[in-house]
Amino acid sequence: MELEKAAYAPYDGPEEFITEWTDRIWVGRGIGLIRENYAADAVVHGAYGTTRGAEQVVRSTLMKINAFPDRVGQAADVVWEPRGPQAFLSSHLVLSAGRHTGPTAYAEPTFREFTSYTIATCLYRLGVMEHEWVVRDEAAVVRQLGLDPAEVARRVAFGAWDEEALRPPARPVLEAGDTGPRPDRHRGECEGVLELVEQVWNQRMLHQVEQYVARDVTSYLPRHRSFVRPDGYQRGLLELLAPMPDARFEVREVVAHEDPARGGVRVALVWWLRGTYCGTPVHGPLTGSPVTVLGSSQFHFRDGRIVAERRVYDEIAVLAQIARARGDEPA
Incomplete structure (x- = not known):
């Protein structure tokens, strides 16, 4: 499957398309260009x-640029694959750096500096962008600004996800x-990642992790934490699951390049x-309430083995759901 140049014109390829459009909007402050870059009915999770x-x-971008006017989003990686001759799906890892000089919600x-990752x-x-999933390591920002994550979580606005986004997939995600x-590319690596998710993440067969990762694997997790070796990979996963020991992961998109x-x-x-x-009550008294986390990994x-995983999800969103279930929101 060959991708037509019209899919990423006027740039030389999907990666340049992604990085240049991001710069035009966020660094060049062409906020109104979002209306050209996004479809009028674009879905954003x-x-x-x-x-x-x-x-x-447009509105949320304007407010974020006002809060962090010198923020620069540097492309750390762009993973992409064609979705037909005129479309592509990209996973854009962004390292943001800036200073907090404007008000936020x-x-x-x-006036503190921060760095954080987004996928x-x-x-x-x-x-034209039709569908997007965007996750930020907001906890890293909050902590670097010297704020209390629990207090911030009680104040954030929490909406609802589109019901279709949470329905079981109609077809196997590799198809x-x-x-x-999606194209049938790099099947061995894609199958290996999905097996890791099912066997190690979902079935809790943590002892099998060495079947999938290299000895010198590194896990890059929210709040700029890094874990090394298979043992570290296991510990990072245990930390995520311990507060929600009944949780399951469901993969909705795969991109390989x-x-x-x-x-x-x-x-x-x-x-x-x-x-x-x-x-484990790491977020305060247990509520027994449901928690949903949107995440992305590269x-x-x-x-043939995984040497690194960059996992991004928003821990403030987790705290916000628990605070709402507990009735902790400010009056």
Whole structure:
């Protein structure tokens, strides 16, 4: 399946398309260009719910740039694959850096600097974004600004996700994701990642992790934490699951791409984690209430094994759901 140039015009390829459009909007402050870059009925799933249309993206972008006017989003990686001759699905890993000099919904300016990671997974058709999942490591920002994550979580606005986004997939995700059929590329690596999710993440067969990861594997997790070796990979997963020991992961999109300049095959996932806050009480008193987490991961392969995973999800969104179930929101 060859991707037509019209899918990423006027740039030289999908990666340049993604990085240049991001720069034009966020660094060049061409906020109104979002109306050209996003379809009028674009679907955007975030950590706090689903929105539709370009206008909500324009408004939220304007407010975030006002809060962090010198923020620069540097492309750390772009994993992409064609979805038909005129469309591609991309997983864009962004390293953001800036200073908090404007007001946000939960704090006056702190004048502190921050860095954080975002993964935006987008379906573009003929240069227009139709479907997006975007997750940010908001807890990293909150902590670097010197704010209390629990207090911030009590103040954030929480919407609802589109019901269709949470329904069981109609087809195996290797055949088709939520955005439609996908190419049969890098099947071995894709199957390996999905087996890891099912066997190690879902079935809790943590002792099998060495079947999938290299000895020198590194897990990059929210709040700029890194875990090394298979033992570290297990510990990072245990930490995520302990508060919700009944939780399960459901993969909704797979993106695979090989780039020799970056050292091999990369596989990206969009996933939901759903469980109940009934385990380790790290977020305060247990509520037994449901928690839904939208997350994304990028896996880097070398010689058939995973040597790195970058996992991004919003821990403030988790705290916000628990606070709402507990009735902790401010009056």
